Amino acid sequence: MSYTRRLWLSFWPAALAVGALTVLIILQSNHDDQRVVTAVLGPLVGWSFIAAGLVAWSRRPANHTGRLMVALGFAWALTALTEANDKWIYSTGLAVEAIFLAVFIHLVVSFPTGRLSSRLERTIVFGAYGVAVFANALSVLVDPTPIPDCKGCPPNAFLLAPSDAAATAVQVAADVCGIAIAAAVVTLLVRRWRRATPAGRRVLSPIYLSGGATMILLGIAFAVDPWAGGFAGLLKLLASLAFISVPYFFLAGLMRARLARAGVGRLFVDVPENPSPEELHAAFRRALHDPTIRLAHWLPERRLYVDLEGWPFDEVEAGRTLTPVEYEGRRVGALIHDPSLLEEPELLEAAVASARIGLEKDRLQAELRARLIELEREQDFVRTVVDTAPALFCVVDTEGNVMRFNATLSRLSGLPDDDSGRGEPFTKLFLPSEDAASFHLALAAADGEEFESEWLGAGGGRRIVAWSVMPIVDAQGRPRRLISGVDVTERRRQEARTRALLDAMPDLMFRMTREGVYVDYHAHDEVELVSSEVIGRSVYDRLPRPVAEQALAAARRALDEGGVQTHEYSLEVRGVERQYEARVVASAADEVVSIVREITDRKEQEHEVRKSRARIVQAADAERRRLERNLHDGAQQRLVSLSLALRLAEARIPDRLEGAKQILTEAQQELAQALAELRELARGIHPAILTDRGLAAAVEALAARAPLPVEVAAMPDERLPDAVEAAAYYVVAEGLTNVAKYADASYVRVTVERRNGVASVEVADDGIGGADPRAGTGLRGLADRIEALGGRLEVESPATGGTRLWAQMPVG
Incomplete structure (x- = not known):
């Protein structure tokens, strides 16, 4: 049994039974003044939709439009329940009589595919079903007279809370929603129509003319119903007539497609025996009513489509659809057409069958034309490449x-x-x-x-x-x-300029890879090279291993981090120790350029400067020690002797000379003050305790005189060089002075250590921090003294609190 036969046997008997039941209910109705007309039109409308739907369903099973028309025919039959004399059947009919409108809106919105493809379409359809179900269901719960002026209607069996105000509110809300839905549907249909191609409009016209008219009339009827009931009734009658015409317009569309298919079958009757591409295209456009249709040949050996003139194209332009054409199981070409033709599969199949004949007949000529065009394009391409x-x-x-x-x-x-x-x-x-x-x-x-x-x-x-x-x-x-x-x-010319520039530079230049292999070099004098063999050699082949590793690390840093990477090293060249500085920069993805300059003279000058500064510091310290010793052994001793003499003189003066005693007492006090100041001055010039007892005792003395607790955390066991001890002493003295003056600290830790040939001094406090090392001259002078010894001085004083004064000096 065929699919079409099974489909009709499944639904048409049910449709006949529902129609017969509809006729029976209408003819027995006590409240319909035109029972015969209603009994004829009611089943006829339902059967028309069901029949049209079954025809569409059987011919296009994948398209849902046929199913929706069948559903609409059965939903229409529910409206006959309002003709019943039984109050329960009558009330049920009132509750469900608007469902057919929701199915109808679903049909119109989803045409021609029968599917809802956008959010707007789904919103409209779901809203229509919601209004159709809930508005009537709410109305029968509160409206005592759902059909006004009905003299024979049964009572409302579902009436729960009679209220004319509530019934009016429900009716107004339903009318507003109906107007909005109708306006949305009409707007959607107009927008689709304006965007559609001529072929698309041909497919849309059967439903859009009748269905669109129905929605417009219903929308106006809903709008005027509260104020002009009579006029609204006329509009609803016109809308009903437009609604009844929908299945007939749809069947007319199917018949038109069938006639068009027959026209496609006679397509080659109207064209010459050997038509031109334009004549063949014109024939297909007339038959399919698609002014943009194109035919294409398939070239299997090149795996591409070409048009009838042999020009290839790789993809179908937007808004077009490609339907392959096959002959005896192999592809021979394609139709490029409007997507709306997919909704008329019989017409499209007829077009494919006609195209199959013409494409197969013209295949060899198409391949030849495509080859000639390809050769011409290649020739033009070669000519263009050569000339440009x-x-x-x-x-x-x-x-x-x-x-x-x-x-x-x-x-x-x-x-x-x-x-x-x-x-x-x-x-x-x-x-x-x-x-x-x-x-x-x-x-x-x-x-x-x-x-x-x-x-x-x-x-x-x-x-x-x-x-x-x-x-x-x-x-x-x-x-x-x-x-x-x-x-x-x-x-x-550029190479000559570059060569002249390079020849004028005294530096060595090397270009090498990430792996350290030399690919090029420039030397002002070959004598400057460690080895005359450079290109192709590795840094490990030409340089001592520590220097080679240093050079390779700088090259990789330049490649990975960017910027200029600098490193210094020494080499023995021709029996002489020389100092070099290399500046490395990336020149390619995996290559660097290293510019090497000899800095032996500069290093020697820097060394002499450091030695000279150290000698100046040593001479200054020696002079300080000499001054301190002279003050201690000279003026200080004389002042002590003078103080003793004054005491002896005071002891020998009789008690009756109180005035003279007072003078001697005051002279002794002034002398003691001068002696204290002299000792402080001698200690500032150079602390004697540092010379006599060493750094540890001198630091302990500084800690003892400090106005806040000082912890001496570590001191070296052995004596340091005199210049280093003096510098360390002054670092601690300056640090404690600054803590007492500015830090507002409660604790200070002093550390002096000697490790790996380096002496380090640290003064750390728990004060307020935020110190500026550039604000005073004391730290600058200390920095000069320490740098003269080859060391460095640093200050760390974050704003969050705490200050750390740190110095480091080599001790040999």
């Missing part, structure tokens, strides 16, 4: 006479590629006379060997060209020679 390439091309015969040359050579020489130069010797047009002999040797060999010489340029100038000669064969199979070259004049 920066290389120079000239074709000559075996004697060296010019046949053709490209635009680049024409611009270089100032000569046009025309008959005035063709047949002339190449040497006459492009080469100086002194190079003619070497040119003929290259022409005879024609082995691709590269030469470099001067060519004649435009305006009488000369250009440097790197060129070669290769044998070729022309289209007629005759031997020819292709002279190809590149103008390297600017490159050679």
Whole structure:
């Protein structure tokens, strides 16, 4: 049994039964004044939708439009329940009578595919179902007279809370929603129609004309119903007539597609036996009513489509659909058409069948045309490449006479590629006379060997060209020679300028890879090289291993981190120890350039400066010690003796000379004050305790005199050099002074250590922090003293609190 037969046997008996039941209910109705008309039209409308739907369903099973029309026919039958005399059937009919409108809106919105493809479409349809179900269901719960002026209607069996106000509110809300839905549907249909192609409008017109008219009339009827009930009734009658016409318009559309299919079958009757591409396209456009349709041949060996004139295309333009055409199981071409033709599969299949004949018949000619077009395009492409390439091309015969040359050579020489130069010797047009002999040797060999010489340029100038000669064969199979070259004049000039610049630089330059292999170098004097063999060698082959690892690490940092990477090293060259500085920068993805400069003289000068500064510091410290010793042994001792003498004199003065005693007492006090100040001055010049007892005792003395707790955390066990001890002492003294003055600290820790030939001094507090080491002169003087010893001084004082004064000096 065929699919169509099963479909009709499944639904049509049910449709007949539902129609018969509808007729029975209507004819027995006590409240319908036109029972016969209603009994005829009611089943007829439902059967029309169901029949049209079954026809569409059987012919296009994948399309849901047929299913929706069948559902609409059965939903229409529910409206007959309002003709029943039984109150329960009557009330049920009132609750479900609007469902057919929701199905109808679903049909119109989803046409022609039967599917809802956008969010707006789904919103409209779901809203229609919601209003159809809930508005009538709410109305029967509160409206005591759902059908006004109905004199024989049964009572509302579902009435729960009679309220005219509530019923009116529900009715107004339903009308507003109906107006909104109708307006949305009409807007959607208008927008689709405006965007549709002519072929698309042909598919849409059967439903859009009748369905659109129905929605417009219903929308107006809903709008005027509260104010003009009579006029609204007329509009609803007109809407009903438009609604009844929908299945007939749909069947007319199917019939039109069937007639169009027959027209496609006679397509080749109206075209010549050997039609042109335009004539064939015109015939298909008339038959399918698609003014944009195109036919294409399939070339299997090239795996692409070409049009009827042989031009290939890789993809279908937007808004078009490609339907393959097959012949005996193999692809022969395609139809590129409007997507709306997919909704008329019979018409499209007929078009494919007709196209199959024509495409297979014209296949060989299409392949030939495509090949010719391809050859022409390749020829044009080669000509364009030759004329726009920066290389120079000239074709000559075996004697060296010019046949053709490209635009680049024409611009270089100032000569046009025309008959005035063709047949002339190449040497006459492009080469100086002194190079003619070497040119003929290259022409005879024609082995691709590269030469470099001067060519004649435009305006009488000369250009440097790197060129070669290769044998070729022309289209007629005759031997020819292709002279190809590149103008390297600017490159050679730039190389000369670069070479002159490099020769003027005293530095060594190396170019090497990430792995440390040298690929190029420049040396002002080969004597400066550690080894004369450079290119192809590794850094490990030319340099001591520590220096090689240092160079390789700098190269990798330059490649990975960017910027200029610097490192210093020493080498023994020709028996002399030399100092070098290398600056490394990336020059390519995996290559670096290293510029190496000898800094032996600079290092020696820096060393002499450091030694000179150290001698100055040592001399200053020695002078300080001498002054402190002279004060201690000279003026300080005399003042002590004078103080003792004054005490003896005071003891011998009689008690009656109280005035003289008072004078001596005051003189002793002044003398004690002067002695204390002298000792403080001597300690500031150079602390005697540092010289006599060492750094540890001197630091302990500083800690004892400090106005806050000081922890001496560590001190070296052995004595440090005098200059280092003096510098360490002054670091601690300056640090404690600054803590007492500015830090507002409660604790200070002093650490002096000697480790690995380096003495480090640290003064750390828990104060407020934020110290500026540039604000005073004391720290600057300390920094100079420590740097003179080859060390460095640092201050760390974050704003969050705490200050750390730190110094480091070599001790040998």
